[in-house]
Amino acid sequence: MKINWAEDLRERVHDLAESLGNLFVEGFHYLALFAIGGITAWASVMAFLGMVEKGHISVDDILLLFIYLELGAMVGIYFKTNHMPVRFLIYVAITALTRLLISDVSHHNGPGMGVIYVSAAILLLALSILVVRYASSQFPSEVSAKPRTRRHLVIAQNRAEGDPGES
Template identity: 70%
Template sequence: MKWADLSRKRMHDGANAIGNLMVEGFHYLGLFAIGAATAWASVVAFLGMVDKGHASIDDILLLFIYLELGAMVGIYFKTNHLPIRFLLYIAITALTRYLIGDVSHHRAPDIGLVYLCGGIFLLSLSVLAVRFASHRFPSSKAIDSTGEYVGDNLMENR
């Protein structure tokens, strides 16, 4: 009976090792693909600005969106945590970009302008709530890039 239990444990450990290798491989492949696509899109956008001969505020805000996406990928690569604040910053920047584009095309102000401003305001309140919550209730178990738990309050400074 002991031999059967030992064989089962070996098979279980081997399957876990192979599964972990495959999951981590897919994880890194996906992160590199997202990072490469973000870098490529930002270079194409920048070259479009150079080709145009000038950069509008829309173009600059688009570069900020790419910058935040790149930072988010980098932080996720290092910590295996997706910082929600970066997603909120991207959403705020995207709505601001849309708002500026809408206003700069001389459209008559309508209720859509109020909705956009309200969305930006709600997202800003969300950032405030997330910041407050992470300060007041810091993560007690942070995970490093190897998947191991590390010291307290590592995630608080983000």
């Protein structure tokens, strides 16, 4: 019985450390998301103003705006769901490679092996999207509504047994 107070103290310290750790990690995530979202918005506005200043817009410029749009959507999805959408990263890579391909062909005007390599990379990325989509439909991940600590589980168990305990 004398050791019970030490075990209770150890468990409370553990719960406090876990709560503080979760707070710091979530705080960092939100701070980083706001920074990445702000930088993406700022970069897209600056790119658009550069296009307006040039007086004309090329397909390269439009694809660059699509890259910014996909990055912004990825930040928004991560903010709402706390999961990194891998497919959006692949979409960004495909758009960047398409932009590179169009830029290379329009500036060098000569088809070379680089065109084949970039096209093969785009095809490989497109196939990887199919694999990711198939895997996520066949093997969905379990999503919990909210992470529960040991203390929350003990309280829920006590309530189920009829003991109101801590609230």
